Amino acid sequence: MTTVTEKAKGFIQVDKRDAKLALAHIYVAFIALFIGGLCGLLQVLVRSGQFTLPWGITYYQILTVHGVLLGLILTTYFIFGFQIAAVSRTAGTLTDKQRSIGWIGFWTMTAGTVAASIMVLLNEASVLYTFYAPLQAHWIFYVGMALVVVGSWIGGIAQIMKYVEWRKANPGQPSPLITFMVVVNLAMWIICSLGVAVEVVFQLIPWSLGWVDKIDVLLSRTLFWYFGHPLVYFWLLPAYMVWYVVIPKIIGGKIFSDALARLSFMLFLIFSIPVGFHHQLTEPGIDSFWKYLQVVLTMMVVIPSLLTAFSLFASFEIRGRELGAKGVFGWFKKLPWKDARFVVPFIGMAAFIPAGAGGIINASHQMNQIIHNTIWVTGHFHLTLATTVVLTFFGAAYWLIPHLTGRILTKQMNHLAIIQAIVWTVGMSIMSGAMHIVGLFGAPRRSDFSTYGGSEQAADWIPYQIAQAVGGTILFIGIILVLYIVAHLLWFAPKGKTEFPIGEVSEHAEKTPMVLENWKIWLTICILLILFAYTIPVIDMIQNAPPGSKGYKLW
Template structure:
């Protein structure tokens, strides 16, 4: 890994901060919608002004699940690329284009949701139909993200030309893996939106192929989870070791883990469709097997991170079995928030095994267990790591410092978030095991003893949601402080270097043709025959694919 960090210009910092601003506005709006949801589900509150429950549910999912994550990730990754391989003025202009295209798309989709024309949830399953502007907005967000991806690809290409024979900086390598995965995966949802949903919503097609649309969504939907997770992994691998005063355990191990995540994150979407008819069970089983393959890079990541923890502690002289663990910088929020995110990933991973397993999935599939799992992984593991990044990235970009006072507030915010999410997610998991449905408001439940039991857990969710919203308000306050009011100074951009005695990184790990080729081969293997079967057995009049099967 290169030991040279490039300075970020003011022009660059303005771009990266633009992404952060959209992120934290989204956090506030989406968090408020989530709070209202928990109140409604508790049965103690009704929405004013005839606001539809599914409107706020859709805003919550789209704004937090798609907008917040995508803007934060692309902004953070641009900063990593700028620090390690640089960005030219021309590339910077194209990067701004990606921001504005994404923002316009976000505004289009948000307006249609808020006026009640797109209450279709963030999965926008057919036959639910939204206003065409919603789908056009989603298409623009995807196109904008593609522009950002190709800026990243170009950045590394230019760097490699200027540094022939050198291995690329690890953060840049990781960004390229994530954006390759994103680009390949979003081809599925883009096809679904452009070819199926938009003609149907405009009235050019009378019907829509529901199973095909859901299959294309989940071709994208599962790697979306890894698109969120990989930037957290980037921070765990290359930022956290620097913060604790250590070094990266193994550059080669980190690259191999990311390559495996690229290969095994996409051809696995059927494990979200285990309860759906129309897909051969054999192909469902094959994709479940491929799903479990991601356990390997996850364990590699856990091993590498804790190896960095232990070697750093040993180097500082802590010789007892767990002395190094006790001496980690627990009072530094830059470490504490991501570490709690790491810890949450353990039960989150266990829940993922349940969700991806045939028989156990049948028990929890349409219950609020899935929502609890989602909040444990994305909203705890990923979001807490993003908060941890914010504490040093924002002041670095704004020329300010993370003061002891703001650090203490960050620690308080981290514990508030952890407590709130534990209560809310735990109640969701338990209610799900008791059969409580997801995607439903309290007003839709029938009476009976079982519903009375559910209500207790829904009240607990409202309590947890209230605590979480307090955490959101505090995080937004900290963000504003770090942007405008913290003292001027220099905040480190922490990127760790590799251990001096680490094994050399094999050149084959940067053979993009090989790894992308294997990824595409796995996708073709997992999806070609099932998709042909879906088209072949689609009901008559399922446009626009009739010509493919000779109708």
């Protein structure tokens, strides 16, 4: 096993066996990007009113494919591929047992992905990625999604085992920062995904098999959103890992503060889960006090977000001034604007400013009444996941894949990667901007053109729907470009050594207090907040459950 001492001596290559496991996840992620992205293109073309789907394919069928493959499969697989490599690089090569558990998790997730995908393609599961009841899918779809979750738990256990092993071998020392961040993200994921697992196993599967003819719809939606909003942070925290740990190394600087980074991640852990009610502000059956409480907890997430912004820009400014920058913003010019490994994630960071502002609107009770269930929400979703997170993942892929394959990112591919990011930004600005604007006019989400195409009000929406089609088309060109770059890095780039960039902490940073790795304290706070926010409302839902809703398929 590669030790930390050995790593300190110079260039360290992730073990080939661990690299193979990480790459397996990355392969699936980019396959999902292509298929899901194609369905996204078809969606915006249909909504423009200028295109009709062939061969009996339905709009909700491609909407489900798009949401499931990009929102759940692309993200989960890329995150796990990245995290496996990060843990192996910083905490040491996985043991044979840990690696075997990782492979079991991968194949369990993949079996579930294939099963669920087949049902969607057969139009037996056109229930969108939220799979709300009373929309009903074939039971195989629900079993497939359950396998994806269970497989992620198994794969996550392997990464946590390596962290525990490192802590035992290095008592009293802070663990490698990025490994610590991985474990925080996995802890959050396992805790929050228990909600959707309970929904699927105890409600949706028995219902879809006909064992029961009714389920409590409000409870099922509450269990989903217990999971659904932390899911956003499950996507976001790996991007934060890149920002905190990798980007400082790429720009030639250092991590501003190890302690601040760990604190922000622990705050995300405790505040990201008991907030699902802010997605249910318009739903009856939930007392207004509990909605208010969870909105307050939602706003608390602003704190670690601001800590992150402060830390990142402190690293940028310090490095810029080391390079001779003068004036208030002179450091900005000193950043490596010709390096795709920096430029692509930086665009994602910049997009998070309007995305975060939109999130505050979504979570605010009064403003939520204006945009709830409009396509504004879809536009917001595409700024957070499809821009901030996805562009950061692309930027990470440009050094992660060649590191794992023993290749290099050439100047030509680096230049093309920057072009790809610009294409993506232009396409997303047009599409998401149009979604935000027409959402304020009341245009609904989850609806094709045929739903409202004949109404008088819809005539005012058509230019914005066409703009979405234009932006979506540009985005699909961006997908083709990134797939070309990824294929080149996987199989055709010149052989060579590519660094897995891990930043060093500034010598001026305060010593990291070990209380930040006292899991008993943080997990206790997390669980207590969850129990406080959910216990009474859920008991009330069960005790005062309506007769129930019979399930209908979406034709």
